[in-house]
Amino acid sequence: MNPIIRGRSLVVTGAIALLPAFAAADAPITFSSNRGAGVVNLQSDGTARIDSTFTFEVGAFSKLPDGSAFVPTPSNVGEWGERWNALAATGYNEAPNNFFTGSATLDTNVEPFSAADVPYIWGFDSREGESEWILIRRDGAEAWSWPDAGGGGITPSRTFFTVSDTLGGLAAVVGEFNGAGFLMKTASVSLPAGGVNYSQWAAANFNAEDLANPEISGETADPDLDGFTNFYEFATGTLPQRAASSPVIAQALTGAGGMQLSISENPDALVTWELEVSSDLEEWDSLDPAVEGTSDGTTRTFEDPTEIGALPRRFFRISVKES
Numbered sequence: 510m511n512p513i514i515r516g517r518s519l520v521v522t523g524a525i526a527l528l529p530a531f532a533a534a535d536a537p538i539t540f541s542s543n544r545g546a547g548v549v550n551l552q553s554d555g556t557a558r559i560d561s562t563f564t565f566e567v568g569a570f571s572k573l574p575d576g577s578a579f580v581p582t583p584s585n586v587g588e589w590g591e592r593w594n595a596l597a598a599t600g601y602n603e604a605p606n607n608f609f610t611g612s613a614t615l616d617t618n619v620e621p622f623s624a625a626d627v628p629y630i631w632g633f634d635s636r637e638g639e640s641e642w643i644l645i646r647r648d649g650a651e652a653w654s655w656p657d658a659g660g661g662g663i664t665p666s667r668t669f670f671t672v673s674d675t676l677g678g679l680a681a682v683v684g685e686f687n688g689a690g691f692l693m694k695t696a697s698v699s700l701p702a703g704g705v706n707y708s709q710w711a712a713a714n715f716n717a718e719d720l721a722n723p724e725i726s727g728e729t730a731d732p733d734l735d736g737f738t739n740f741y742e743f744a745t746g747t748l749p750q751r752a753a754s755s756p757v758i759a760q761a762l763t764g765a766g767g768m769q770l771s772i773s774e775n776p777d778a779l780v781t782w783e784l785e786v787s788s789d790l791e792e793w794d795s796l797d798p799a800v801e802g803t804s805d806g807t808t809r810t811f812e813d814p815t816e817i818g819a820l821p822r823r824f825f826r827i828s829v830k831e832s
């Protein structure tokens with residue numbers, strides 16, 4: 510029998526949102542769009558107008574675990590909500606004036622609100638399912654950046670985040686502006702229905718005091734000392750504060766003689782799974798095609814297509830990360 514390492518590999522790519530701490534002085538910020546009877550803001554179908562179901566927020570995205578900036582793109586919209594830190598929100602004023610305007614107070618320059626971090630304006634009608642979104646930043650010499658929360662070094666361009674038809678340097682990550690016949694136009698965004706990310710799961714499994722302590726509620730913490738981090742308990746649907754509740758991992762042979770591994774699964778967790786293999790426990794590879802396993806709702810099962818005995822040694826691990 511080949512030696513088997515049952516999977517306990519964990520790849521965590523999530524970030525823990527930083528909550529603002531409070532400082533003494535505040536910097537006033539406004540965020541707004543052009544207004545007026547002639548201003549038209551449209552939804553993605555090019556006909557329906559942005560209406561009062563929309564919210565516009567000014568905020569910033571948390572950095573990636575390696576400290577680099579998270580760059581929102583149309584292909585990673587599923588990560589925006591988890592990483593977004595709204596400083597302030599405002600509603601949308603419908604016809605005849607068609608605009609939004611809000612104000613914000615910056616109490617701290619803790620990331621992602623440091624002067625080097627990029628402010629965005631995010632307009633949306635919903636953050637779930639089929640939605641209409643526009644995400645705006647400003648580049649160039651007058652690029653938006655956060656002011657000094659202590660009140661010094663503020664320049665007007667940094668405290669007025671304005672979407673207008675006369676300002677250059679505006680960039681829409683999703684959506685458009687200053688097109689033919691409209692100032693802003695949202696884009697259609699489709700997100701997976703339902704699902705729970707780590708932060709949402711943690712909020713449901715820890716009290717407020719524990720949530721404020723990453724050594725208890727953080728992704729890599731193991732407060733019940735069952736050998737499985739909170740992230741693994743999230744992915745597998747076990748209880749993070751009960752040592753008796755831990756993932757069940759099993760192995761068997763498939764009909765074709767390959768190895769089959771199964772592990773308990775939280776079907777609501779927004780994660781991706783993958784079986785990885787190695788011949789030396791040092792170099793780990795994906796299979797080609799990748800084996801993401803199949804789910805029956807409570808257990809995820811992975812099958813290695815290679816027959817036992819075809820290789821001198823073959824080790825397995827199961828990788829899970831936030832999707």
Ligand SMILES: [Ca+2]
Pocket residue numbers: 730731732733734735736737738739742749
């Ligand atoms: Ca644990």
Ligand SMILES: [Ca+2]
Pocket residue numbers: 733735742747748749750751752753754755
């Ligand atoms: Ca546990």
